[in-house]
Amino acid sequence: MELSRVNQLSYEDFVSTFGNVVEKCPIVAAAVWARRPFGSVDALEDAISDFIDALPESGREGILRCHPDLAGRDLRVGTLTQESLKEQANVGLDALTSEEATSMARLNEDYKAHFGFPFVICARMNDKPNIFRQMRARMANERAAERERGIEEVKKICRLRLRDLVHADARVTL
Template sequence: MEMQVVNAMNYEQFVDVFGNVIEKCPLIAAAVWTKRPFPSVSALEKRFGDFIDSLPRSGKEGILRCHPDLAGRDLLRGTLSAESQAEQNRAGLTTLTASQRFQLTELNAAYKNKFHFPFVICARMNDRESIMNQLSSRIHNSPEQELQISIKEVLKICHLRLLDIISPVAHTTKL
């Protein structure tokens, strides 16, 4: 998809196409639409990042709360967004052993209990082992550190999802 096509989209089209680049946050896409035209994918991505950066702490935490638990209830029920389903599958989270699933469930619960939002990591840039290691490590962070790290992970996810939409040819997952 070329940027001229993106810039020509009406509000509904834009929100339909870009509404989940930030997980379950179509209102962010709606706000970003008002910043057209976008000269490049990078400029579009920057608008998403600028919007998130402008939010108060509660807004950033709200974005994080829109993310599903990794290998959690939504995965088991089949109610993940298509993007999250593919990302968790790619990271190996759809083929956990019972023991791994139990461990991840326990870690997710402890993390949520401490930070009051789910653990967020760019699953496409990690595998099952690195995700488990990061979760085990990051649970020891301060709330402020974890908020900053989690928002950076949201922006990585946004970056890759934008590339999927605009440049659907094979691309690297390195930032």
């Protein structure tokens, strides 16, 4: 989609189109719609990042809680968003061995028990072995540091999802 078209979208169409660039958080798209027109895809991304950064800790944790467990129940029962399904499948999380699946389930549960929100990583910027390594390594983080790390991963996911929807070289004159 051209950026000029993005800037012309009605509120409803904007939220429908961009409502999942931050996983299951259409409120983010709803909040940034009023900041149109965007002069670039980067400006749209910045508006989303600014909104997330302005949230209190509870809101930021809420964004993390909207993310599914990697290779978790949502994948098994077919309730992942299209974006998450594609991202997880591209790194092989939809085809884990029995041993990998057991390990992933344990890591997901341990992580959530420790931090209170799911592990979030930009799968498109990693591979399966690194995702397992990161899940183990990040357990050593303090809760506040891990919340910030998770939010940075959300922003990476958002950036890539935006680029899937809007032409990256698109610019408009404001």
